[in-house]
Amino acid sequence: MKIIYTYTDEAPALATGSLLPILETFAAAAGVEVETRDISLAGRILAQFPDRLSAEQFTHDALTELGELAKTPEANIIKLPNISASVPQLKAAIGELQAQGFDIPDYPDDPQMAEEQEIRSRYDRVKGSAVNPVLRQGNSDRRAPASVKAYARKHPHTMGPWSSQSRSHVATMSDGDFRATELSMTVPEATTARIEHVAKDGTVTILKPDLPLQAGEVLDGSVMRVAELRAFFTDQVTDALESGLLYSVHLKATMMKVSDPIIFGHAVTTFFPELIGTPGWDPDDGLGALPAGTTVNYEGKPALAMVDSDRGITNLHVPSDVIIDASMPAAIRASGQMWNAQGLQQDTKFVIPDHGYAALYAETIDDCRRNGAFDPATMGTTPNVGLMAQAAEEYGSHDKTFKAPSAGTVRIVDAHGATLIEHEVQAGDIWRACQAKDAPIRDWVRLAVGRARATGAPAVFWLDETRPHDRELLVKVRDELSRLDTQGLQIEFLPVAEATRFTLARARAGQDTISVTGNILRDYLTDLFPIIELGTSAKMLSIVPLMDGGGMFETGAGGSAPKHVQQFVRENHLRWDSLGEFLALAVSLELVADRDANPRARVLAQTLDRATGRVLEERRSPSRKVGELDNRGSHFYLALYWAQELAAQGDEPELAERFGPLAERLAAAEGRIVAELEAVQGAPVDIGGYYHPNLALVDAAMRPSATLNTVLADFR
Known part of the structure; x- marks a missing residue:
């Protein structure tokens, strides 16, 4: 089983230039292959226009390839944060690529001609959350690893004081x-439906001609007036x-x-x-x-x-x-x-x-x-089990969201001509449909019960009987729970406000609570609680057990990545923290060990965990300030500690013997390597582009220590 490491955007992509050579060096010693796939915004754009690129410019459609891989037991994907492009970001990326000599068309704001409409359809595959619905063929298991939580309690981050007089x-x-107008149903039989707009004068406009529906899936429609x-x-x-x-x-x-x-x-x-x-x-x-x-x-x-x-x-x-x-x-x-x-x-x-x-x-x-403010030193933790597989719920609604062209009705009609859901609309109203298939819902329930059994914490389904969508879900959730062993487990069903109060009270009391939520709340909660608990959501372990047997491991949030890049090009200091990548690598290696019966891969995973703990305890995470340790220095210390942990373990003596000299050389050169990494800081650095940087320039900027590069090359 190979590890597929994704090349994405902004700060995570820069960090990849430094971390990936270390990963490849260590993984090779256990016979583990690591391959990269480019799912960056620029890479996804270029992959849409193979007919307009030269042979040298051709860009493989890695996202489609990984989408198919995610449906197989062989999938082992480490997915870094990527740009979910708004239209301004998409246009900026297009302009940068055009300036670099790529013959791709402008983004058509108001496509009229058939050619413009076809170009727009290609770009629509790229913008917004184009990556996640393709790769997320499993539900989400996101939590703070015990070592990370222990570190946050021992070294709590600062929290701003709250006033009881706050007017915020x-x-x-x-x-x-959308919430007030939502209609929902469970589809009784498989069909191919269509979404259409019926104007006041009876004119029918097909908005989406083919909407495949599975028997048993939950289908919603709603409108923002x-x-x-x-x-x-x-x-x-x-x-x-x-x-x-x-x-x-x-x-x-x-x-x-x-x-x-x-x-x-x-x-x-x-x-x-x-x-x-x-x-x-x-x-x-x-x-x-x-x-x-x-x-x-x-x-x-x-x-x-x-x-x-x-x-x-x-x-x-x-x-x-x-x-x-x-x-x-x-x-x-x-x-x-x-x-x-x-x-x-x-x-x-x-x-x-x-x-x-x-x-x-x-x-x-x-x-x-x-x-008052929460105390990270004492508060409990709130892991999340999130329903997101197979484009579940609102985040999978992009291709089913429309701006009403005129007053009339928007409706979903099945293959027999029966109307499943309909709303009256006025011109400009925003109408959308959402889906959640039966198999992902049941998998979500099983995952939640498994986590509750493993941890002993209560599992709270954030579901509201008064919301149409949640009512349909609850029928399936309760049915699936009746098939599972839940004896001794505390399982609750609470609407958002009550679930929030319940979870916050437990967190303040130092108690843990598993939040079991739909797709949007999964996203919101796995930023809110980690930022309060740990200082950043980048320190969460995000596991996606794929429904067909493989695994995907997501490495944290990239919301602050643009500011990191701005500082890097200005000061040659990258403050991106790759802790999420360290955590994902460990569980990815564990999957290799299990699937391939590879004991060396397991030792690599175990020693990587210990090395990550040392990075935290010895304060080797990146600093925000230029002239201090940054992302590249943090990667060096991970390599040093990982090599030392491998050299000291006895389960695989051949690995210990192999990594002993590397550990000695890295330790002996520590001062020189850190000095070389810090010497380049303070001056601007050119990486050749924001959305499509020059990889040679990135490699030079992210690997400025000749000593470290030589040590790793000699070891390889």
Whole structure:
């Protein structure tokens, strides 16, 4: 069994340039092959246009290949964070590739001709969360490893103090949103349905001609009513101004690549109504896309939360800058405040339009206001079992989300002509369908019971009897639980607000709770709790037991990766922490050991775990400050400690004998290697591109220690 290590984007891709040679060196000693596949945004774009590239430029469609591999028992994939591209990011990547000589077309904003529509369809396969639905052929098991949790308790990170007088709060809709309009059903028999829009005059427009449905899958439809959305935004702008609060909008325009950019555009134009109709501008792309010279008037408006106060980047500049699962936990950790234009923290109105999951953050803010900040030294841990296999739930809705062209009806019609779900819509309303297949739901339940049995912690299904989708799920969940041995286990069913209160109370009491959630809550919770518990979600172990027998191991969140790259090119200091990669490598090696009966691979995994623990305990994680240890130095110490652990173990004496000299050479050269790694810091570095960097330049920048390179080469 091979390990497939993915090459992705931004800081994780840079870190790969330093870490991968170390991994390959150690894995080869156990006969383990490591191969890479490029699933970066640039790589995915180029793979869509083989007909426009020269032979030298040809880019293999690695994502499709890995999607097929993920459906086999041979899959062993380490998946690093990748860009889930908003339209501005996609356009920027296209422009960079064109400047590098790749003959790819511009992104057509309003495709009319058949050729433009075909180009747009290719780009639509790339933008947003294009990777995860393809690779996630299993459900999610995400948790803080015991060693990481112990370290966080022993060395707690700082938390901003909370005031009982804090006026920060969540504002959300109560009607007219996706949650309020949701309809759901369990499909009785396999069919191929279609989604269509029926105008008031009876004209039928097919929105999606082929929608395969399996017997037993849960099918939803819902609509965001734009009139209610705009009224909600307008009310919140007025209230923020009168209350003196920062105004901030929190969406997921990267994953919800059709609906949330449109919602973001309405947020922009309700805050700046005078900009409506600006020539050459799509509000969905944010203020950052305004034509040069356009005047933006901030007078008479509430203060906007800032993404980057120094550069004047507001919460409404770029849709991909306001990723809710990164921005909300960061604000909760920072006293429930965001940054204003003066670079100071301020109480904030957190505007989360759809009320389906807003209660998670509302309840957490209320809890902190009552009880103060959480204490990482004493709080319990909240692992997650998430339903995400086979594009389950909302994050798999991209190809079934549409902006209503006119007033009428949007409906799902089966092969017999029967209407399964329908909604009345007005022009501009956002309609979407979601699916969750029967097999992934049952696999999710089994995974949750297994984790509860292994840990003894209660398992809480975050399911709400009053939500149509959850009612359908609960029928399957209870049926599957009746088939399993649950004796002695505590299993709860709670809606979002109650589940949040239950989990937070246990966390404050130092107790652990397994959250068992759908796809979006999986994403939100596995950032919120790790950021509070550990300081970052990058320190979580994320295992995806693939339903067909293989494994995928995800390495943490990449929400802060753009800022890391900015610092790197400015100062040649990469503060990205590869701890998530270390953790994923260990469990990936364990899978190799199990499948191939490879005892050396098991020893590599065990010693890597111990080496990772030493990296933490001996404070060898990357510093944020230039001139101190960065990502490259952290990788050196992992190699040193890993070699020392291998040299000291006795289960595989041949491995010990082989790695002993390497451990000695690395230890003897420690001072020289660290000096070489730190000597390059402080000056700008050229990597030849942001989305499509020059790999030779990246390799030179990420491997600046000639001594370390020589030692590893000699060992190989």
